[in-house]
Amino acid sequence: xxxxxxxxxxxxxxxxxxxxxxxxxxxxxxxxxxxxxxxxxxxxxxxxxxxxxxxxxxxxxxxxxxxxxxxxxxxxxxxxxxxxxxxxxxxxxxxxxxxxxxxxxxxxxxxxxxxxxxxxxxxxxxxxxxxxxxxxxxxxxxxxxxxxxxxxxxxxxxxxxxxxxxxxxxxxxxxxxxxxxxxxxxxxxxxxxxxxxxxxxxxxxxxxxxxxxxxxxxxxxxxxxxxxxxxxxxxxxxxxxxxxxxxxxxxxxxxxxxxxxxxxxxxxxxxxxxxxxxxxxxxxxxxxxxxx
Amino acid sequence: xxxxxxxxxxxxxxxxxxxxxxxxxxxxxxxxxxxxxxxxxxxxxxxxxxxxxxxxxxxxxxxxxxxxxxxxxxxxxxxxxxxxxxxxxxxxxxxxxxxxxxxxxxxxxxxxxxxxxxxxxxxxxxxxxxxxxxxxxxxxxxxxxxxxxxxxxxxxxxxxxxxxxxxxxxxxxxxxxxxxxxxxxxxxxxxxxxxx
Ligand code: SF4
Numbered sequence: 001x002x003x004x005x006x007x008x009x010x011x012x013x014x015x016x017x018x019x020x021x022x023x024x025x026x027x028x029x030x031x032x033x034x035x036x037x038x039x040x041x042x043x044x045x046x047x048x049x050x051x052x053x054x055x056x057x058x059x060x061x062x063x064x065x066x067x068x069x070x071x072x073x074x075x076x077x078x079x080x081x082x083x084x085x086x087x088x089x090x091x092x093x094x095x096x097x098x099x100x101x102x103x104x105x106x107x108x109x110x111x112x113x114x115x116x117x118x119x120x121x122x123x124x125x126x127x128x129x130x131x132x133x134x135x136x137x138x139x140x141x142x143x144x145x146x147x148x149x150x151x152x153x154x155x156x157x158x159x160x161x162x163x164x165x166x167x168x169x170x171x172x173x174x175x176x177x178x179x180x181x182x183x184x185x186x187x188x189x190x191x192x193x194x195x196x197x198x199x200x201x202x203x204x205x206x207x208x209x210x211x212x213x214x215x216x217x218x219x220x221x222x223x224x225x226x227x228x229x230x231x232x233x234x235x236x237x238x239x240x241x242x243x244x245x246x247x248x249x250x251x252x253x254x255x256x257x258x259x260x261x262x263x264x265x266x267x268x269x270x271x272x273x274x275x276x277x278x279x280x281x282x283x284x285x286x287x288x289x290x291x292x
Numbered sequence: 293x294x295x296x297x298x299x300x301x302x303x304x305x306x307x308x309x310x311x312x313x314x315x316x317x318x319x320x321x322x323x324x325x326x327x328x329x330x331x332x333x334x335x336x337x338x339x340x341x342x343x344x345x346x347x348x349x350x351x352x353x354x355x356x357x358x359x360x361x362x363x364x365x366x367x368x369x370x371x372x373x374x375x376x377x378x379x380x381x382x383x384x385x386x387x388x389x390x391x392x393x394x395x396x397x398x399x400x401x402x403x404x405x406x407x408x409x410x411x412x413x414x415x416x417x418x419x420x421x422x423x424x425x426x427x428x429x430x431x432x433x434x435x436x437x438x439x440x441x442x443x444x445x446x447x448x449x450x451x452x453x454x455x456x457x458x459x460x461x462x463x464x465x466x467x468x469x470x471x472x473x474x475x476x477x478x479x480x481x482x483x484x485x486x487x488x
Contacts, residue, residue, distance in 0.1 A: 039314055039458045046418045053423040062420040063355055063368035144373055170484050177480045182397045184419035231483050235476040243472045273420040
């Protein structure tokens, strides 16, 4: 158990202070693409420097360390209760050490007890399988970008969005436009086509676990991802909404079956500080391999 | 070219700034976010001995710790979203003679109007750049309302050196946010084949 807690503490530290390589690579590419001498280019330079400093000092990339979302893939029979207890202790300790800000507030009393533990905090998502290994992933999802997430119900008249992939393209681009720079662009879109209102958001966030340079196994969604990435960047919103060539670093789309009466398209926006990490755990709970 | 600006700033210096200008700010900087804006709006006074004349207000809830020698140190200090203060900012600019506001995401027409009338600008800092921005805080000079508002909401008086920001709303009625919104709206309508 101690071993698991130590792994989870290290997972939180890495997630909060070290940006994944694929995200850093995408940011570097966008820096090269941006027009020289513009404030957009300067914003990306500062972001680059910030990433380097956070890693070197082992301090949070952004002071908003966000919602704490754990995703677990586990063999049947895995001790979920023990896992959650270890995760809560690790989160509390990570907060004490300053890897996480005291970021969890009771909405009714306004109280923040400084532990980052409370109802729904952290959040746990499970997938069970019959294999042997357990894998834990973590996303830290900031508030500024969470606020610009949105859900559309198709058909959606104002955008002439019907219940098809073209309709999806239209509303997803509208979401990029509505967000402007407010989600600390350049950002990553996690999208779910279908599902219900709750699973739509859940599945859209899950897309943010994918590496930016992966390809969607579904060719139609793969095409849609590429189209939206290109069209989103041509809106000219740019880093921080200053205007510029990079508004999006990546677009990841998943799909869930829906009921005939509903057709939701759900968009989760992740800021440039796209913080995710994961580890494969052995039977003792030690991290044997890091995923990003 | 990056403009250098030292607080307290004069009206003339502020009027010379235009949307899109990169600026590095040095001198005193005060933080203030939701609790401070509400307090001033309800008629609250500045702490004794403090003047905002020519000063810049930073929308920021920093992480500040005491180091081994008992001195305050800002370890993470990026901007917070400014638009929440839109109902209050114009009045605060006028009442205290602020010459600048720093935040992220931009502000609305009331603040833009106050900037024009009273000679003030809105600076956009880089959202999420908590480490780079904290490094530019050379000293924590003082803190006010720490007990009443709590640490993130307190008014911190920082001494900064070459703190980087971009003018996105100037004192001549121009807003980069409004411009990017309109241009991107037109681009979206083209991409979707919709009429403007
Ligand atoms: S949106 Fe992301 S980068 Fe911006 S302040 Fe929030 S957590 Fe930080």
